[in-house]
Amino acid sequence: MAGRVITVTSGKGGVGKTTFSANVSAALAELGKKAVAVDTDVGLRNLDIVMGLENRIVYDLVDVVEGRCRLQKAVIRDKRIATLHMLPAAQTRDKSAVSPDAMAKICAELRSQFDFTIIDSPAGIEGGFHSAIAGADEVVIVTTPHVSAIRDADRVIGLLEAAEKQQIFLVVNRVQAAMVRRGDMLDIPDILDILAIELLGIIPEDEFIVVSSNRGELAALHATSSAGQAYKNIARRLLGEDVPLMPVDAEKGLLKWLARLFKGH
């Protein structure tokens, strides 16, 4: 098997890399693909708790790198979806424990065993970032519509181009339709104009992300979550399906009804 290794990165912290990695891995697994989510945020691991797998960790990424266990032993199999897996980061070490070369080797091994290896990177552009992208075939940059996140995304795009990564995709997270409508949030065309890379998906702001991560559940596995639906769409696009983007500025519910009433149509 020659699977795909996709690194999820951003530069800025807190934009939703971990939530994206967890949910897209789950959505790919639900579509029948063998998927593994890998946490490379050594010292600040979080993918485990977001996926609800924090109590099942025995070995971690650093144990594999340092030869204390085989890769298969450190990979946790999810009990909800048989094809979903997770490789946790070490919590008591620092980023220097996983070099880019070591990470590239692990990626090569994962590529031979999984259809999709989704690598969650740490925030920042230091050593941890370079290890996270070392084995990547494709890179997804997660940003929000905030100036700080977009500026950092631009910096990361520059570093990825310098590292000769050819396939770089953008995901815009936490888009608030009402703010976009009244012109108080950068819209997707604005962001694409500034960053000039290919768009993979748009994820709406959704309170259910907090609820699901509180419970250790995955929004992508819930039928009613709007963000969950966006993650599922992204997973299908990764599989080559032509899934249209969900419109950002569609007025819905009561507001749509009121708008129609007052505009007279």
Add this chain to the structure above:
Amino acid sequence: MGFIDSLVKRLSPGGYAQPSKQAAKERLKLALTYDRGGLAQGTIEQLRDGIIQVIAKHLAINEDEIEINFDRTSEQDKLIASIPLRMPPRPRTKGGPATTTAEKAPTRSSKTG
């Protein structure tokens, strides 16, 4: 503007009349020009001083009102300098020698690729 739109505007945090998106875009473009070009802090200030020195040799300019900006688009980055000229007061129609000065555009733009 529809009722809903004005209602939404009134709900805008901070109560601003204008949406903030344009400010975000313009500020980001300038910041990214610095980031991408690896320009040192204060490059614009140095440019401004240099431009003033050169232009002031030939023309009377309004130094305080010079504006220098970068304009980034996906096709091309531009440096746009707006340099207001300080013109002698217009001669009145009555009295005084009729020294009319050819009117010059109040601003001048220079571009760099």
